[in-house]
Amino acid sequence: MASDTPKVVAAACDGACSGNPGPGGWGCLLRFSDGSVREFGGAEANTTNNRMELTAALTLLEQLAVLPRDPSLSIRTDSKYLIDGFSKWINGWKRKGWRTASGSPVLNRDLWEALDAARVQGLPLTYVKGHSGDPDNDRCDAIAVAFSKGQIPKLAQGEYGGLMVSESAAPAPVDLAPQGLQQLLSRLELADRLAQGGYGLSLLELAQLVEMPLKTLEAREGPWQWRDWEVTPAGDGRWQLRREASGSGQVQAEERQDG
Structure with a gap:
């Protein structure tokens, strides 16, 4: 339809x-x-x-x-x-x-x-x-x-x-990490930068970072866990990331398995 x-x-x-x-x-x-x-x-x-x-x-x-x-x-x-x-x-x-x-x-x-x-x-x-x-x-x-x-x-x-x-046109080194792992690493590095800078993210920007559907995020209200970060509401519909000291956060159940 x-x-x-x-x-x-x-x-x-x-x-x-x-x-x-x-x-x-x-x-x-x-x-x-x-x-x-x-x-x-x-x-x-x-x-x-x-x-x-x-x-x-x-x-x-x-x-x-x-x-x-x-x-x-x-x-x-x-x-x-x-x-x-x-x-x-x-x-x-x-x-x-x-x-x-x-x-x-x-x-x-x-x-x-x-x-x-x-x-x-x-x-x-x-x-x-x-x-x-x-x-x-x-x-x-x-x-x-x-x-x-x-x-x-x-x-x-x-x-x-x-x-x-x-x-490039030259063959890639054989010891490169798989593409999916490199993509995940880039998102984790970006999450660290956002957390350290105290940046506020719109719901759309947050969805892009954590790779979750907008509808899933729209249902959230209080703080929740994404990998090693706590995601908290910052007012005006924006969200902030805070790195957990222990680094032991768990992936949310609805997150895709490949991160």
Whole structure:
């Protein structure tokens, strides 16, 4: 049934470039109400950081045009260039024949025109500070940076993505930990950073970290245990992690076995 189709509950994108101009990469992801995730990314040999930011956003808009979405969904990005251009400047550029206020041609016009054509009504862009501990922004950045370095990241297509495990053209060392274990380690390291910094997490961000469905977390009220951390309500619908001194926390019964 259509009502059973998972909705997109989170979307994020990022771009990276080495040299600017130089080798570039982009990455983006979609998270669904059933806990699954789809990731996308690519590379260009000679480009700019701004073009990679726009390319990532365009990919999301094209995907979201045909997917069911949560009414509160927005595309999260750390690019003010993307947000201001898409939300403010583009109408003026079009009126002036794709010229800026100073009369010079608008850079990246091809991508701006494609973005404008792919615009999804009622879907805003939201700014998130880069490298601030936001899990989805960090993930998209990792994908983009890997592509810009000529690596081939493993992209999630349904299952949880976790920390990207990238591969270059050379054979990977045989003693690497399994991908699932590396993904788990990245989440545990992130949990430690969040606990040490005293950061508050929204319910959606918490669901992404502990890999539990939103509906499961919505039913929780008081403190509860996730692995070696106590998860406590911090007010305003946010949650905080506190590391247990003993490190002997137990995995909740509804958590997936692989962490």
